[in-house]
Amino acid sequence: MSKELTFEQWLDSEKKRDPAFGSHSNGYRKILYELYVEANTLIEKKGNAPEALVKLRLELVNISIIELAKLTKATLNAADLKDLMDVLPILESQAFKGKAVNEFLGNLSAEFKNAIVERVNASASEQKIKMDYSDSRINAKVDDLVATCIEMGRPILLTKLEIKDAGNFDGVNKSKIGKTKRWKD
């Protein structure tokens, strides 16, 4: 690791890297410099990634349930339901229809992820922080949010398509008894 920069040196370096950096308030610059020092110290001591920055990034991946519900609803509204609508009339049981909805939502994972990333990036950008989605902890948090979107999206779609929830077991404690699965050793 190179020698730790003084505040002035660090500020010059950041301004060269990002011309918009100069518009930050002094207070915010100082917070970022402290994070830089903390990260530097950790790397010096442990050879680890800058944990403080990761913490900051992880914090940005927290999205409230209300925000997530809005995001889920918007993604579903924008989704093309035609394929799903086409097959529903030929699926005999409510359980199969429920499974088709599960598949459809699974296929929407990428859209949910994009919407989440966009939302997180917007918050990060406000704080002039660059997100690093290659970090496994950040990635895992995003994946959790995608799973929550799918969970929230299921009842929305079932209601919209007038499907009774016959085969839903994830997160639901009761279900109609039904034959949906053959035994596999």
Place this chain on the structure above:
Amino acid sequence: MDFSDNNVNEIFFVDGAETALNRDQKETLSSAAAHFIECFDIDDEVDVYISKKSVLHKLGGANALAWHVAPQYNRENHIVCVFVDPNETLKSMIISLAHEMIHAWQVNRGDMEGTNWKKQDYSHFTYQLQPWEIEAWYNMKQVARYYFEDRLPKASELSEMTARTDIAVKELNTKAGNLQLKNKVMKVAKVAGLVGLGALFGI
């Protein structure tokens, strides 16, 4: 816990089982329950509760793997409960479920009513020698196999099960007819060999 009836056969994952089991395992248990109801053509409502060994476990006794409660004056559904035990496999849970479904069948076909079997009271018999338990213990693995092999029993197979129970119960009554032996039946748990049922049922 609300055990009320609603004319729908339902499966409930409660008391920790909802998180202890994954979606596949839950669907498998639901499918096995549906298969057993179909095997026995049970037309009463059957609600299955899958629970971790805790609250519901206490209702069935400390060592119970599962239990069944018949419809009562205030509800018309059978309650079947099977426990999720970390030491047990999904297969053994399904065998326990088959055992309890046999009890639901016995009540549904009218042979079992409380502690009466075909109108005769067996409350004084030990657990192992109660006619309904003899039938359930002897046939539970075979009934579970109906689901594992994805087939329904022939009418003759079901008749064979009940006929075998009839023979065993008749034998039991003959042997237990002697009052002295009856007292032993009441007190001695491992009496099956004594009355000669061991050979018939392997107990």
